[in-house]
Amino acid sequence: MLTFRAMTEKDLPRVAVIEKAAGSHPWRTSHFIDSLKSRHCCQVAVMNNTIVGQGVMMLVADEAHLLILSVHGGFQGQGIGKAILRQLTEKAQQCEVRSFFLEVRESNTTARQLYANEGFNEIGRRRGYYPLSGGLSEDAIVMAMEIFP
Numbered sequence: 001m002l003t004f005r006a007m008t009e010k011d012l013p014r015v016a017v018i019e020k021a022a023g024s025h026p027w028r029t030s031h032f033i034d035s036l037k038s039r040h041c042c043q044v045a046v047m048n049n050t051i052v053g054q055g056v057m058m059l060v061a062d063e064a065h066l067l068i069l070s071v072h073g074g075f076q077g078q079g080i081g082k083a084i085l086r087q088l089t090e091k092a093q094q095c096e097v098r099s100f101f102l103e104v105r106e107s108n109t110t111a112r113q114l115y116a117n118e119g120f121n122e123i124g125r126r127r128g129y130y131p132l133s134g135g136l137s138e139d140a141i142v143m144a145m146e147i148f149p
Contacts, residue, residue: 002080004087007042007054009033014051015044022070025131032056035067041091045084047075055084057092064092064147066102069111081111085118089147097147103140105130112141120145 007015012029019026035042035056041064045053053071057064066088071080092100103126104111116122120143129140 001047002052002083003046004043004084005046007032007036007044007056009036011044011051011054015054018051018054018072019068019070021073024133026070027068031068040067041088043084043087043091045071045080045087047080053080053084055088057088059092059095059097062096062098064088064095064097064100066100081114082118085114089118089145093147100145100147102143103129104143106139106141112143115143118145 012032015032016029019032032042035058038058041057041059043055043057044051045055051072052075053069055069056067058067066085069081069084069088071084089100100120102115102120104115106125122141123144124142126140126142128137130138132138
């Protein structure tokens with residue numbers, strides 16, 4: 001059974017392992033430490049006493065911004081990313097957020113489909129936002145969802 005809880009600094013070694021395996025430019029542990037210190041909504045998904053994914057959401061006024069969502073490679077394709085996103089959306093609703101924003105790599109079609117299926121719509125593009133190897137870059141697709149109480 002999948003459960004959620006607030007991330008703590010004790011979780012960071014496992015969070016870092018998941019993050020490093022998630023993509024070519026993972027968040028550093030310092031990013032998670034900064035998010036914890038800033039009191040962002042930092043959640044871990046736990047299955048059988050093992051962290052299998054994480055999500056960080058920043059709340060500002062009546063807006064939420066998804067900063068990172070990662071699932072351990074061995075657990076991908078099981079709906080855990082969707083569950084984390086829904087958990088964060090529920091937290092945003094509890095905080096009376098009206099709009100939820102995120103950026104996603106243009107090439108990450110799996111994540112883009114997940115976000116679209118959960119009610120996010122493409123609202124823009126950030127040219128050259130994500131680094132690629134060899135000094136190249138990739139556009140970010142900006143997506144948003146209106147949240148209603």
